[in-house]
Amino acid sequence: AVARDLNSGAERVVLRLTSPFFLSPDGHQLAYTTPDPASKSVILKVVPVAGGEPRDLCRLQVNMDQAQSLVGGGWSADSQFLVFFKKTAATGGASAGGELWRIPVSGGEPQKVKVELPVAQMSRIFSIHPDGQRIAYTAGEQKQEVWVMENFLSRRTAGK
Numbered sequence: 723a724v725a726r727d728l729n730s731g732a733e734r735v736v737l738r739l740t741s742p743f744f745l746s747p748d749g750h751q752l753a754y755t756t757p758d759p760a761s762k763s764v765i766l767k768v769v770p771v772a773g774g775e776p777r778d779l780c781r782l783q784v785n786m787d788q789a790q791s792l793v794g795g796g797w798s799a800d801s802q803f804l805v806f807f808k809k810t811a812a813t814g815g816a817s818a819g820g821e822l823w824r825i826p827v828s829g830g831e832p833q834k835v836k837v838e839l840p841v842a843q844m845s846r847i848f849s850i851h852p853d854g855q856r857i858a859y860t861a862g863e864q865k866q867e868v869w870v871m872e873n874f875l876s877r878r879t880a881g882k
Contacts, residue, residue: 723752725771736771745771746801747852751827753779753797753804766806768827779825780832782808796850796857802827805835805850 723736723743736752737743743754753768763783769776796805803824822835848859 734773736773737769737776744796744804746797746827747799748801750801766804766825768804779804779827779829782832796848798824798850799852799854807848 723739724733725736726733737754739754741754741756743752745752750771751768752771753766755764755766757764758781761781763781765781766779767776768779797803798805803826805822805824808821808823823832824835825832848857850857
């Protein structure tokens, strides 16, 4: 993540990341996740754009095969909360669902967001409208298929 001064054009590396990051609406903080295989958890972190050390917001236990099951999705309009999607385990042959959670950036425990969304099929990536009243997301099942096509590149006949 690079910060650029629009007046001078000067650039400064804020943080070197391989995971997605989310800029707060006020432009002062970046949030991102990082897996911690030793504790089988994912750490949600924030770092000031102006410089400084990253700070842990919370550590959540996840299946390390699905370390991307936690994705920060957006900030509250006032930059006081970070909202994220936490995948839940699949049960009885059903596809895995998930829940929306939020955590105060100033510190505190994560809180489950009580919303009525079809989160069982919700994409982990979503966007919160600046008014804080609406969320944009995609939903649906991913499906993989294998097709066999025969004789679609047929040989030309000698007469043509």
